[in-house]
Amino acid sequence: MGSFVGARRLLPFALLSILPVGVLGGNILSTTGFSSCMNNGTVKVEKLDVSYDKNTRVLTFDVAGTSDIVQNVTATLLVSAYGKQVYSKEFNPCDTGMPEMCPVPAASFASKGAQTIPPEFASQIPAIAFSIPDLDGTVKMQLKGAGGEDVACIESTVGNGKTLNIPAVSYAAVGMAAAALLLSGLAGLAAGGHPGATTPSPTFGEVIGWFQGLAMNGMMSVNYPPIYRSFSSNFAFSTGLVPWGQLQTTIDGFRAKTGGNLTSDSYQYLTDNVTLVFGDGAANTTSRMMRRAFDTVLLWARDGTSVTVNGTTANIGDDPSSSNNTSSTDNKINHYVSGIQAYTEQLSIPQANTFMTVLLIWAIICGVIIVFILLFKVILEAWSMFGVIPKSLESWRKRYWWRLAKALTNLVLLLYGTWTLYCIYQFTAGDSWAAKTLAGITLGLFTAVLAFFTWRIYTKAHEYKKLEGDASKLYEDKETWLKYNTFYENYKKGYWWLFVPAIVYMFAKGCVIAGANGHGLVQTSGQLIVEALMLGLLLWSRPFQRRSGVWINIFIQVVRVISVVAILVFVEELGISQTTKTVTGLVLIVVQCVLTAALAILLAVNAIINCVKENPHRRARKAQEKMKLERDLDDLTPLDARNSLLMEPMTQRGADGTMYKGPVVAPPAFGDRKGRYDAVRDHSPAPLGSEFSRPSRFGRADSDDHLVSSAASMGRRDDRSVSRSPDRQPTLPNLGFGRAV
Structure with a gap:
């Protein structure tokens, strides 16, 4: 028993020793x-x-x-x-x-x-x-x-x-997200708009979704161990929370003009006048x-007011260095905070500024995307004026407006869950009427955009089902694929609809955390139900096309469920000891760090594979072109016009005796063997030994007389013989409209 107790005491320190830390203090x-x-x-x-x-x-x-x-x-x-x-x-x-x-x-x-x-x-x-x-x-x-x-x-x-709230962790996470974005973009370029092409996991959306989950785990109104609270704050960037003093000052000015109270809720007050004290909510x-x-x-x-105590003047704000302190x-x-307020204000973002901070960061990202796409459009236009651009880029150049709309829609889809959280929080904790109005407008606009695309995809799927019996055309029709693949590109054809439960899942998470802010037990219980339902859906359907995508997403969802179960330990109402909370927080950090490191390794592996492996989409296109060519060659006949297009040019002699190269074509019924048509020709027998008197497969001379006489005897074959009279000329058949002239 003694050894067990000793091991339990050493466990927190052993776990902490493997974590990255910043040396910020001495032996005090x-x-x-x-x-x-x-x-x-x-x-x-x-x-x-x-x-x-x-x-x-x-x-x-x-x-x-x-x-x-x-x-x-x-x-x-x-x-x-x-x-x-x-x-x-x-x-x-x-x-x-x-x-x-x-x-x-x-x-x-x-x-x-x-x-x-x-x-x-x-x-x-x-x-x-x-x-x-x-x-x-x-x-x-x-x-x-x-x-x-x-x-x-x-x-x-x-x-x-x-502390674990150090810039190096955030920079590493940002670099990991940037690498995932780059690899996803390269995979899209390699696919060249090929219908049905998937992006290898982990995708940019999966990485950002994982970081957002880590951040949202730190926003609940529970009594976190200090180390876990600091760890979760490193991923605030994925939800749009970026510490920026000048931006916060601007937002304070906007709030002051629109009904906000800056007396005890402003950037200056938060950074200069208060010490955060974290509570249990x-x-x-x-x-x-x-x-x-x-x-x-x-x-x-x-x-620093001076007071008199028993006749002695004392200053409460004396410099401690004068007393060997x-x-x-x-x-x-002392500023007591918990829940979402505690998460944002430890980043020096006043709680009333939360939504406006996310809104402005989103607007800046949108501006960067628009400038980048328009700049790329200008480069392609200049390229096309002075050279020939690749076919894939030509398609991009013509569809740049749709590419722009698609990129902004992707951004809305990535942030929808956290956007719901911040908008609801603004409704309940904000003080600016303008900020609340913007929160309502943007939440309604984002929801309408996602609802519109959902309706369009369902309409297309219904049309394809009526015509062909299933919705496979969503993956096979190039026009449909380029417009809507963002929502279902990694799902199997039978589970294209799974993006709808995914959107509902993000919306429900934001509603639970923001709506029950201040009630840790309700937040954690609701979050556990939402995460468990999503895990059950993934285990039942296993909807992703790639096997790696199936297991990576299931593993991420399992860790999310475990994380919420661990957060239940931090709920104050359950009365669990502080030692157990600390050990649970350390174990939770280790598990989440392991999964994050695994995702980083998988990104590196995908990058190596993309560099050394042949592009599967290019290989598939080559195979399709080869199969089409073989089918065309199988269908060719001596009289087929495609013969002249598909055969190699051969050297031929012209009428004036000059040599030229041209396609070999089958002779017409009234032409010579070089394909030249001559309706009026001398039908006298060719001299024996000439190039036109070679025997035919019937044992007779294959001359032009045979062609003429055969055509003349159309419809009048009393026996198996064919007239070979050289004087016989072709006549029109009697079609029953009168006597033929």
């Missing part, structure tokens, strides 16, 4: 923000900064607050890591050189102090705690009165300055009232 643990862990206390703590230096074993702290009555207190300092208490110390402020708190006055107070941690306690703090990212630790200070009653309680998170009215009271008091304390005291207001 310090607090970040604080929250009250007691209601209606007689002592209200308004500030708490605690830091621990590993090299000196000195624990320093800076505390400030107010007291309703004069009272002697005893302080207890508790330090925990991953749900386990690693340090506990009870002390009397009067015995530690803290005169401001001996006794606690009925006024505002501020106090600083330092304690040296004994070696036996310092050794219990694992060395890895100073290097692992997003350390899940807390410091709690409890104050008790002379009678042992609780008079105050304050709690703060502890970090070491290292539980609806607690008393807690919210206390948080507003703390914010009001801290607005006063933030200005290594903590960073910024006196910012």
Whole structure:
């Protein structure tokens, strides 16, 4: 049992040791923000900064607050890591050189102090705690009165300055998405508009969809371990959330002119005045009232107001360096966030700016696409003026308007799920009437575009079923394929309709997360139902044409279901221990990193295959052309006009004796063997031995007289003989309309 417990304690650190981290700090643990862990206390703590230096074993702290009555207190300092208490110390402020708190006055107070941690306690703090990212630790200070009653309680998170929210992870994900886009584009060019051509998995849409799932997993109103919250924020770019200070300032100005309130919800307020404190999203009215009271008091304390405590002037905002304190005291207001707000504001995007940020980023991407396509059109036009462009590019040049519309439709399809989420969130949490109007218009427009294409595809499929019994023409007709293949190109012919459940799936995810924001259990349960239904549909149908596409998409969906089950552990209502939550978060990160790495490897493999393997679409086109040529040759007869087009030119002699090259043609009924027609000819027998007197297969001379006499005897064959009289001329048959002249 002892070994099992020891292994369980080491598991979080072992898992963390394999993750990429950024070295952002030294051997110091310090607090970040604080929250009250007691209601209606007689002592209200308004500030708490605690830091621990590993090299000196000195624990320093800076505390400030107010007291309703004069009272002697005893302080207890508790330090925990991953749900386990690693340090506990009870002390009397009067015995530690803290005169401001001996006794606690009925006024505002501020106090600083330092304690040296004994070696036996310092050794219990694992060395890895100073290097692992997003350390899940807390410091709690409890104050008790002379009678042992609780008079105050304050709690703060502890970090070491290292985090998984680092630019390198986001850049790697962006590069992976760009590689998937490039490979998908090259596959489309190689196909050359060939009907039925598929893109090898993982496609650009599958990669972006996976990154969007990672981002949306971090938006639910649950008590995430800090490390998982930081990890999920690396993929915010896939949903359109890009940190950009100048853009946020512009959006703030737009909101200010359209009914927005920037007092406590703006970019400047978020970056300059507050410290984010992440909560569990539980609806607690008393807690919210206390948080507003703390914010009001801290607005006063933030200005560095001097107060008098027992006749001594003290400044709550003193520089900690003057008191041998290594903590960073910024006196910012505690800003309590959870759910979608917590996800966006950790990226320095105010929650009221969320939709407008996504809208402007989408507009910028649309502008880039339009400029690129029009520029490519100009290049092709110039190319066609000075040379001959390939046939595939010629088709692209003529259809560029449709290509532009198709590219924008692809973008709408990729972002539809997250767009639904942000629009619904804007309706519930936004404050600008213009932003809400834009959210309604764009959501309706995107839905109408997808509904229109769905109707067109269903109409085409119905027509093809009536004519041919199935909808295979969706894949075989080139015009239909070029217009609508975006929606069903990777599905089998019998499952072309599966794009409709896929759109409904994206819409349902956005509605569940945004509609139930603030209710973690409802969000997670609804999300689990949606993901499980989609997994069941994929397992039942296995709709993708390529086997690799089937298993990759099923594996992605399995990991999505596992991720939502793991997030259930983070739901506060279930009361699961912090250690279990941390271990679950680490396991979840490892699983998602493994799948992401597998997708990256598959992209590299596809790139290598495309470089060394013959293009299958080109090979198929060559095979079809060869089969058509063989069919044409099989159908040829000596009198077939195609003979002159398909045979190789041969050297022939003209009437004037000159030699020339021309196609060999079959002689007409009244022509010579060079194909020259002469209706009036000398029908006298050719001299024996001439080139026109070679024996025929009937044993007779095959002369022009035979052709003339045969034509003259049409319809009058009394016996099997044929008249060979040289004087006989062709006559018209009696057709019953009178006597022939």
